[in-house]
Amino acid sequence: xxxxxxxxxxxxxxxxxxxxxxxxxxxxxxxxxxxxxxxxxxxxxxxxxxxxxxxxxxxxxxxxxxxxxxxxxxxxxxxxxxxxxxxxxxxxxxxxxxxxxxxxxxxxxxxxxxxxxxxxxxxxxxxxxxxxxxxxxxxxxxxxxxxxxxxxxxxxxxxxxxxxxxxxxxxxxxxxxxxxxxxxxxxxxxxxxxxxxxxxxxxxxxxxxxxxxxxxxxxxxxxxxxxxxxxxxxxxxxxxxxxxxxxx
Ligand code: HPA
Numbered sequence: 001x002x003x004x005x006x007x008x009x010x011x012x013x014x015x016x017x018x019x020x021x022x023x024x025x026x027x028x029x030x031x032x033x034x035x036x037x038x039x040x041x042x043x044x045x046x047x048x049x050x051x052x053x054x055x056x057x058x059x060x061x062x063x064x065x066x067x068x069x070x071x072x073x074x075x076x077x078x079x080x081x082x083x084x085x086x087x088x089x090x091x092x093x094x095x096x097x098x099x100x101x102x103x104x105x106x107x108x109x110x111x112x113x114x115x116x117x118x119x120x121x122x123x124x125x126x127x128x129x130x131x132x133x134x135x136x137x138x139x140x141x142x143x144x145x146x147x148x149x150x151x152x153x154x155x156x157x158x159x160x161x162x163x164x165x166x167x168x169x170x171x172x173x174x175x176x177x178x179x180x181x182x183x184x185x186x187x188x189x190x191x192x193x194x195x196x197x198x199x200x201x202x203x204x205x206x207x208x209x210x211x212x213x214x215x216x217x218x219x220x221x222x223x224x225x226x227x228x229x230x231x232x233x234x235x236x237x238x239x240x241x242x243x244x245x246x247x248x
Pocket of ligand 1: 084085086087159164165181182183206207208209210
């Protein structure tokens, strides 16, 4: 079964034939909302809206540990996260889709690990390649089958939010090697790795990052949702191809 975490612009999965919703409690508290079970292209799917059903939970307040724990309990074959980003690299223009291959974490103050108990052996995870290579490959193949343009690879900078960045911060992120910036990529990816989940992300460029492209003086926030709505058509197409080719 595939698990899908929807971000801004994807609080529901319109192509999902819903069979039931389930509220789950975890040792880390409650996930962002009930898990939605259903079928997409005749394959079993579980969907979770990262920011809650009504998009009410800001990125820094998402209970990432509960979200990943709840999905992990279902033993999904893959976890695909959908996350909106600002484009830093010049070719990452609004509407573009990317499967990032690297992350830089600038978040702080979030609950970012399951391995923080003092009565546990100290545990480290390997995070050299933060996304599951096989899941990334599935997404790229599905996008190709679906005739959707998607970039293979890019460095995702995870910022704390909820405010957007200054132009100088974006310059710094670029100097660090970041291609795109979002607020939810971490600790989600690290927690997925701690649980051994096959996790990868489809990043959806919602806007030029601060100071980039046409956003020299400001980011027009009202335009972001229209861009995301349009881009989600392509994302849904890719998701349908992923599950129909690789459902198990
Ligand atoms: N910055 C951070 N997160 C984002 C952005 C951005 O410009 N756009 C969408 N999510």
